[in-house]
Amino acid sequence: MIEINGVSLAYDVTNILSDISVTIPKGGVTALIGPNGAGKSSLLALVARLQPLQSGAITMDGLSVASTPGKVLAKKMAILRQDNHLGSRLTVRELVGFGRFPHSRGHLTAEDRKVVDEALMLFDLDDLSGRFLETLSGGQRQRALVAMAYCQDTDYLLLDEPLNNLDMYFARDLMRSLRRIADERGKTIVIVLHDINYAGTFADRILAMRNGRIVADGRPDELITTDMLNTIYGFEIPVTTIDGRPVALPFR
Amino acid sequence: MIDRRLIILTLLAAVCAIAFLTLGLRGNLGFVLTLRATKLAALIEVGIAIAVSTVVFQTVTANRILTPSIMGIDALYLFAQILLVLILGGLAYATLDASLKFAIGIAALMILSCVLILPMLRGRLDMGLMLLAGVVLGVLFRSLHSLIARILDPNDFAVVQGMSYVNFNDVNTGLLALASLMTLCALVLVWRARHILDVVALGRDAAIGLGIDWTKTQVGCLLLVSVLVAVSTALVGPAAFLGLLFVALAERVVQSRRHALLIPAAALIAVIVLVGGQTLFQHALGNSSTLGVVIEFAGGIVFLILLWRGSRR
Known part of the structure; x- marks a missing residue:
């Protein structure tokens, strides 16, 4: 509540x-x-x-x-804001993996990887998982960000x-x-x-x-x-x- | 699982170090090797400190063309030197105890950094204002420096001139050990924070959302940066600007901003450039200038190439 x-x-x-x-x-x-x-x-x-x-x-x-x-x-709680400036060179999978940071402090476990895979599936990102964010369209990036927030579980x-x-x-x-x-x-x-x-x-x-x-x-x-x-x-x-x-x- | 590119960089760095130690060995081996080893250690210490502090500084400020020297640290160092010369006179300054000079240098630089950085904790300054204040203070110190330079006795001025460039030639062994220890402590902290730095690179909102205490993390990182810069500046002179070159090259090599990769890559490239450059400089260029000048020259050319290639893409 x-x-x-x-x-x-x-x-x-x-x-x-x-x-x-x-x-x-x-x-x-x-x-x-x-x-x-x-x-x-x-x-x-x-x-x-x-x-x-x-x-x-x-x-x-x-x-x-x-x-x-x-x-x-x-x-x-996880938050997704309107404007996200993601400067660094990241792949979709890496970005979504950041959602696990509160749980694993950066060391992804097998469990974390499972959650990431699941999020990539859920938001239709499995084909894009190896792409760099700067090569994505606005909508694809938006989905990656939602998947990251979801990964925070x-x-x-x-x-x-x-x-x-x-x-x-x-x-x-x-x-x-x-x-x-x-x-x-x-x-x-x-x-x-x-x-x-x-x-x-x-x-x-x-x-x-x-x-x-x-x-x-x-x-x-x-x-x-x-x-x-x-x-x-x-x-x-x-x-x-x-x-x-x-x-x-x-x-x- | 260690990245292949890191292994290659490590090998290159080792080759440079060995070349530096062994090329053209002559005379009393024990004496020469000790001398060279000390100098090598200084080069490595300073190179790593500058490279790592620049990586952290760029991440925290979210700006990839900055180096910590923008906080006015170099300028303050030079100003402190010339002020000491003015007060004590060139001869007294030149004979001043090295550890005292080192202590004064570190104290001045750390006080400036704290004055700039700590108000951020209370929200009185944000990053942009802090950097602007650093730039303004840097200009102030530089102006004061040139003012004093004008009224200085020419002999004293020659002493100051000698201190104004990076100088690896007369490094005090005791101080080097102390500086290396301080640098090592800061490096351990940076390395432990490498994943946090990755998250910081995502930007403020995303980082807070992932549970980072934004202000404290920023301030902590900046303090680490200033320790690293202050120690190496007090040891060998103003060298922080070299970091830009090291980090830009490292980013080219590892193609990533992940700190677990970028930090070691930048540190190794710093060692390669400094040690390799110094070796080349001693044996090929006949010691005709200072290493800092040579690296700045080479760095300028590298940047023009990067810019030119970037504009064609």
Whole structure:
């Protein structure tokens, strides 16, 4: 369970997050949606202790994110951010292997190698495993990064717009894999998404943010309505129902 | 399982060392060999310290064209030397106890490094600001150096000039042992941190995500770098800029930024270039200049070639 309590964040006079309190229960897929600049990535970065907390508290299964040693938290949660500058000359397999670092401190055991192989299979990377990262397309690199986060084998997986650069096939494939990890292995996945329909299809719960606040919180069918989407995004979005699921059509 | 390229580099380094020790042996063998062995040890110590500190520095700063000399360490060393000459006079400086000079050198360099690096722990400085402060201080020390050089007595100035280049010719054996011991301790720490350095190379966010305490790791690595640089600078003079050449060559050879490979490769290449260069220089060029000048010249050419090849790709 991730408990976020009274968290605010400000740069100079700009408020990025204002007094956010929310609880994300263990298990399942929670989608974080909202317009650009709503504070989704900042919130995720705070949960993942990539930025220091200015006010409020965040705990993960009772462990304070601010004071628990990084080594311990690295076995608890994995984070994938939006922009990753990977300077060094690495192969896909090496990069994915780094996900095992919190467990093996750099000496890969047979067990580690098994997990790496499994992750390469799961994210369709086995053909690419020997390629250098700089020779990959944006989407392939994105998948390698997700595989690395998966390899960390943590209870919590925080993903900031993992569908960036992915084509329809791999976007759906990634969402399906994440859904399966959540269902079969009981992982908790918190994912920032821009495509509301992916959130509607794969998430158990949607948290919507706007201007640094949480403006809506509920099941997909509760949130994907024209009224709610108007509150979140500030414009009229028609919603229709296909196969019993609400589908937003923000195209015209 | 040791990489084949590392074995070849080790063999080359050994050949250089043997050539250095045995080429043109004449006279009292015991005396000459002791002299040469001391010099060889100094070359190896300094080469390894510079190569390894540059690898670590480049990883921590995420910049592959930097060397630790950007922190102003060389400039401070030269400034401290000239200041001592100004205060004591050339003769007194030249006859000053070597260990005292060594101690003053290390103390000055370590104080500067701590002043630059430690504020990062409290978040008062980030890496960019720290480097900028280093560059500015370096310029300051260099300007002060040239100011003093202008007002110095010509005889004293000649003493300073002699100290301004890397000099492997009159290394104090006792100090060499002490310096090697300090370097060895730092090297052990760096080697133990090789996997952590691999993770650091992934960048801040990824490293924190994998459980690295980013600020502490950065500060720790920078302190190790400054120990390595300070010790070898105080021993033989400003040489940190040579690291760029060693690391660039090592990267070409092992085709990897993995520290378990890159650190030994850079260290071995440093030994090959320094010891091999010195041998060549003594026997082929007739000792006509200093090794530092020759290596800088050769390094410049290597870099132009690298740049030229890079631009054609």
